[in-house]
Amino acid sequence: MNYNKKEAIEILERTPLSLDLFLSGLSPSWLQISEGEGTWTVSEVIEHLIEAEKYNWLPRLEHILTAGESKPFPPFDRYSHINKESERKIELSLLEFKEIRASNMAKLTAIPDLEEHFEKTGLHPEFGTVKVRELLSTWVVHDLTHIAQVVRVMAERYRMDVGPWREYLGIYKRK
């Protein structure tokens, strides 16, 4: 097991700040493209990260700590943010992400002796028994996978522009 709470929090704390610095103030063209129908824009990725802060990671952790495997997690709708009616400026989304992540980090840090609960198990609605430490490490990798998605979506804008260099750019081979 490589998971380590202190090292995990290093990433979780930095993600919203780094995305804010990278995305705030960008021209709309970078934020409105997607990888085609049914795929997300950069703005939609940020909304998804906010939804996961609200309904996924910490609620599921608390669910395991209080209910164990006695009942499954409430399902997390990975597309819930798509159904939101209003679009808002990405700076507002990034602000909300920063605030809710900071609040969740404070709550996570305040759980006494979290390390002692790492092997506790809960019931995932789709794939059954999962451990606290699996949930906690997935929280981190979920950040990393969506950062990779953000830059991959943005790269779409220049897919044709780069000409013969396209063959050298790994980001165009990973869709």
Added chain:
Amino acid sequence: MNYNKKEAIEILERTPLSLDLFLSGLSPSWLQISEGEGTWTVSEVIEHLIEAEKYNWLPRLEHILTAGESKPFPPFDRYSHINKESERKIELSLLEFKEIRASNMAKLTAIPDLEEHFEKTGLHPEFGTVKVRELLSTWVVHDLTHIAQVVRVMAERYRMDVGPWREYLGIYKRK
């Protein structure tokens, strides 16, 4: 053509600042892993980005503007940073990256009427004729591809830790 100098500079300016915020102060475990033999650590990616600032983008642009296709670019060794003997703290690498990128942005902005040279061509040592606007858009996508690499390498650390969630995390499918 989607390439636009102003929009491109938005990304090029943000990359070193965002990477600095994301990577500075991290525990060594995040910076020392790679994806296996012959692949790069996060620190090596930053060194490669610095080398490209020194020997690739702006020198090649200046080469096209002065020599056209009369002689090919000097080759850029994509592995030159690997041969450097001394390892240094990533904070120092990130500082150098920020400084040389800022300096290169000032030089790029100072080129008069760059837009009028977009269709000018140079000779790439491997794949022949390339245009100024292809070089300039590749500079941007090169940032994006290496940001994606940085988070993908870091995710390796928790590949086993995430347990059954592994199947849901796209970052583990793109190697």
